[in-house]
Amino acid sequence: MSTTTDTVIRKGFLSTRVRPFTAGLRRTPIIPLAIITLMVATAILADVLTPYSPVDISLSERLRPPFWETGGSLSHPLGTDPMGRDLLTRMIYGTRVSLVVAILSLIVGGGLGAALGLISGYYGGRLDGFLMRAADTTLAFPIILFAILLSVVLGGSLPTVVIAVALILWARYARVIRGEVLSVKERDFIAQARIAGSSSARIILRHLFPNVLNTLVVLLSLQVGWVIIVEASLSFLGAGIPPPTPTWGSMIAEGRDYIASAWWVSFFPGLAILATVLSFNLFGDWLRDALDPKLRQM
Amino acid sequence: MQRYIVKRFLQSVIALLALSMIIFVLSRLTGDPTMLMLPDDASHEDILQLQRALGLDQPLPVQYWIFISRAVQGDFGRSIKGQMPVIDLISDRLPNSIKLGGVAMLITVVLAFPLGVIAAVKKGTFIDSLANLVAVLGQSLPQFWVGIVLIQVFAVHLRLVPVAGTGSLAHYILPGFTLGWFLVAGIMRLLRSSMLDVLDSEFIKLARIKGVSARGVIWKHALKNALIPVITFGAIYLAILITGAILVETVFAWPGVGQLIYQGIVYRDFPVVQAVVLLTAVIVISVNLLVDIIYAYIDPRIRFG
DSSP, rough: HHHHHHHHHHHTTTTTTOOOOGGOOOSOHHHHHHHHHHHHHHHHHHHHOOOSSSOOOOOOGOOOOOOTHHHHHTTTTTBTTSSSHHHHHHHHHHHHHHHHHHHHHHHHHHHHHHHHHHHHHHHHEEEEEHHHHHHHHHHHOOTTTHHHHHHHHHHHHHHHHHHHHHHHHHHHHHHHHHHHHHHHHTTTHHHHHHHHHHHHIIIIIIIHHHHHHHHHHHHHHHHHHHHHHHHHHHHHOSSSOOOOOHHHHHHHHHHHGGTOOOOOHHHHHHHHHHHHHHHHHHHHHHHHHHHOOEEEEE | OOHHHHHHHHHHHHHHHHHHHHHHHHHHTTSSSHHSSSOOOOOOHHHHHHHHHHTTTSSSHHHHHHHHHHHHTOOBBOOOOOOOOOOHHHHHHHHHOOOOOHHHHHHHHHHHHOOOOOOHHHHHHHHHHHHHHHHHHHHOOHHHHHHHHHHHIIIIIIIOOSSOOOOHHHHHHHHHHHHHHHHHHHHHHHHHHHHHHHHHHHHHHHHTTTOOHHHHIIIIIIHHHHHHHHHTTHHHHHHHHHHHHHHHHHTTOSSSSHHHHHHHHHHTTTHHHHHHHHHHHHHHHHHHHHHHHHHHHHHHHHHOO
């Protein structure tokens, strides 16, 4: 597939189609997929993977360095945090929080956005105008502020974080899906379905939705990484899921006061975020190129 | 043109009103906002007094009217911690945020524009790959973590720059770079792809045929047109900048509005957070309006479309 596309570009056909940014990565992204599998397995098997509790404090063990530094030992391979908890254990449980928040908020936000996009594109008119204005305003607003406001009013918790992230997410889905619907709905089979007496609800669900599904899947996969970063940012600011639940963002925040003496406390959770997010982004890029290349401009 | 501006202005006002209503409803959502505004050990008299002062004995629409008319006058109440008028807290800190944001934007302009243009012109070369790496990492790295790692390396170990805070020019280097880099990543990527589109278009070929120098074609004819999509996304970049500022100011203990909102979270200081959100909304929506008007001025298709 990659050679055909490249030839097409060289011939100057489809002049707006630029060579993909990540041309070298279009083969199946094996390493990213392996990391994603590892992260999912870690999240599911967290209880089996580590002998330690992620929350029990043991001050006699506090701030042990990783095993390769003097004073470190293999019993705490990545060292311990200021409360004496095993860092690796907390990172393992943190994987669970990150993935659960990402999946739930993508389902809620993506679902809401897709539904509004379908309705907006199908019905058009004033409703469409209103919804798209709302989507544009949401996209242009630093919505993390809104998430912070929610958390200050309601207190940080899993549902608050999911709702906040979903409120950030819906707009992009609504915009992109609506655009898709506008082009699909002009096609003959939609007119035929209408002539055959299909109700609007049936046309939306049975005819339009399957046709925008590819786009939806690509968009979802492209945003997993981004959602993980938003959750981590909220946790870092103390507006996410409250302690003692281990999250990567709050672990980084806990290490902030020990930058000079215990670098590992905030370093390793950040590395976990980087590996996970990078993997999801590369995987998403690949999936987009495979399923829906026109989303590349996004 | 006038009709378009009036229409967009009204839309902006509606957006702001909608947002203020959401914030107002949120503030009443938990029941009594006095619980949020007073310390836990407040006496019964204190609560009653604050309720009267806030007009909480009035019906909801009246309460909203009181809320909004005070906000317009810059009265956002007092912070829970320190009991300072919120507006004073914000106006003390806003200049610091603007200075840091300015430095970040300067870094963005200096880095993103040349990188984006060169990456497009020298497609597939080392420079292009480098630009790609900057963009991919910019999307995958948590900004606050980058800040902390930079402090560890450049301030703690190499002692080249101060760890945090303000004072000298050196204080701007790390936070400015951390804040700017994420904008660089986004703008560069967009500029690269829009440059590639423009370089492929007929009028560029014409300019080349007419004998305009390669440099002139790229930096004058092409860049000018490639910038249009970047301007369209201007509002989104502003949102990224503000989000980034909250994180970066927190990491670097930068005494700006971003750090203020972090303290607002820590102390659950609802009046502070509410005021920052409302003021940000005013700024963001005004900038959006301005961008749209400029855009309509440059491109007649918009105002007649």
